[in-house]
Amino acid sequence: MNNDHDSSLPEGPDLRALSAFVDGELPPVERAAIEAQLPQQPQAAARVAAWQAQKAALQALCGASQRNGERSEHSGSVGGIGGIGQSDADEPAFIVVRRPTSWWQRVGLAACWLAAGAGLALALGPLAPRLTGGAWNGLGGQPPSFAERADIAYAVYTPERRHPVEVAASEEEHLINWLSKRLNRPLSVPSLQEYGYSLVGGRLLPGEAGPAAQFMYENPSGARLTLYITGISRDETAFRLFREGNRRTFYWVSDRMGYALSGPIAEGKLRSIAIEVCSALGGKPEAWQ
Structure with missing residues (x-):
């Protein structure tokens, strides 16, 4: 194994390096070194895949766009590990959930409907027995x-x-x-x-x-x-x-x-x-x- 790659993960997964890898905060050389080592470190590879899936799910839920630094310079996956080092186009699709309405918007909408209903009841109340x-x-x-x-x-x-x-x-x-x-x-x-x-x-x-x-x-x-x-x-x-x-x-x-x-x-x-x-x-x- 190349000693340059060992500097990133000397004796197993370096959680800080893996986190920076997932967040796209590593320089290209260090990122490439980790990508080369992940196929030989199944636990680290699994951790990275899980973190990437969580991050993608949170982005889909909140409607957040990916930061430019998260894009990989490599279009393919590393060592056949799905989701690691993939480009934006290759990332797995997630269901996008509509962004929740804030509580004050819900309260305001409910108040409007209540006022409209009360006004309609007052307007039609005298006519209701006949109708x-x-x-x-x-x-x-x-x-x-x-x-x-x-x-x-x-x-x-x-x-x-x-x-x-x-x-x-x-x-x-x-x-x-x-x-x-x-x-x-x-x-x-x-x-x-x-x-x-x-x-x-x-x-x-x-x-x-x-x-x-x-x-x-x-x-x-x-x-x-x-x-x-x-x-x-x-x-x-x-x-x-x-x-x-x-x-x-x-x-x-x-x-x-x-x-x-x-x-x-x-x-x-x-x-x-x-x-x-x-x-x-x-x-x-x-x-x-």
Whole structure:
């Protein structure tokens, strides 16, 4: 082995010389000496290949261009060791990853989208009930608790076959008087016979801030609807739809009473029944049109 080459790697790999070799910081003579010795030093050759691969990957990731000093004066690889001493054109290809967007750019873009979304919601909010046929839950889509309670009560009690209600329809007068007294409000049970549903009966339930009433209806095929009624602190005329699984609940507030009609039937039919129920109970469904 030539002594000139030994000066670069006297008794094995000189890590500083190898690092300078990979970074293209050696004079041509020293670089040539290391290239000549690498085929006889497998460990050093492997280290150089690994460093070159890491460097190429970092350059591809960051979009950095190679410095002029990194270009080899030799176009071929040394001793058949891939990646060592290769020219720019011979270097292995790497997938170029798009440079990450800075955090402040991402925050600014998110703020712009949030502002645009809020402005659109404010602009379309008053029109939403008409555009969606009443199926609008408002900004954020969170229904009031009485609508959720009505849906849960429907899911709990309608599957019951022997005890679906506390007081049967055969005692309708007692049922109405009892629930009216507990809710401290005169109640009535709207008829749904024209839609094919007969009254099964009703029960007393706990509401959000007091008692609630549930009236259950059933058609000849066994499908059931429930009407949930409870006192509520606010008053509004909005008419909205709450969905949960295959169940639908149209709910509204009238004269500080919350009403919710729940069932698994088609939304259009359930909406028609809800309008009829609201009108029968003294509400103003024309405000929903």
